[in-house]
Amino acid sequence: MSDIAERVQKITVEHLDVDASKVEPKASFIDDLGADSLDIVELVMAFEEEFDIEIPDDAAETIQTVGDAIKFIEERKK
């Protein structure tokens, strides 16, 4: 697992209080990990701080799965 993927997993586990094994790239934050819309807002805030990036609202809306988040952040950090 890449460094970014590991950090995304760690933050997701902390914020959503879920088992790390469930936090796989294809897992949907809402459908599989039990997040609500406010949880997503908080996760995005946490990703922004962890990776020192800005995730605009329209981009945040496209982040549905753990993989989406990893992909978005990897592209920003290139």
Added chain:
Amino acid sequence: MFDLSGRKALVTGATGGIGGAVARALHAQGATVALSGTRAEKLEGLASELGERVFVVPANLSDMDAAEGLPGQAAEAMGGLDVLVANAGVTRDNLMMRMKPEDFDAVIDVNLRATWRMSKACLRGMMKARHGRIIAVSSVVGTTGNPGQTNYAASKAGLTGMIKSLAAEVASRGITANLIAPGFIATPMTDVLTDDQKAKIDDTIPAGRMGTPGEIAAAAVFLASDEAAYVTGSTIHVNGGMAMV
């Protein structure tokens, strides 16, 4: 009860009768306060009266960027922000037939749009802290309506809808959002009324008198306190029984 030691509160419109009383009361309960208003000199006067645990952050809330930036400035000055008391408000009364669109817009800008901007700017920090108090000062006329105040009443009713919606959004994060709706309160604004006018007003109030700014401040202290953690989306009407809603 109602100990606010360690809490950090931003009060807008602190140059006014109600805002000044709210700032004093929160401060007296132990809170650190950031005083905002348009008249820096008057804010400095209140700040020197309060002594410690007080900061001055002037802002013109008809400027939306200033409104959005204000909570951040206050948080920086105080080292955090737990309580927002959005009290600043303006009136531009006239019958609708005579009211200019600019008079409507100007009142909506300061009373409603700026409060939305400030509330939004508070949320990130409050969500992280899992604690926050957003208190908007509304008005009895937001519920009852009042001739000559289509703009003002709309702005205050708008606050009610906004605060209730926000309360529902963030309740799970330990943040409450509430309103205080004053009736007639004796302030420099009502000092200009003649004795005859004042007597007529008193006749419409079951309590037989206008309220004091301190009686509004008491409601603010309650809503800001830990004891009010389970009160959210509510309006505390402080109006001497003038409108029982």
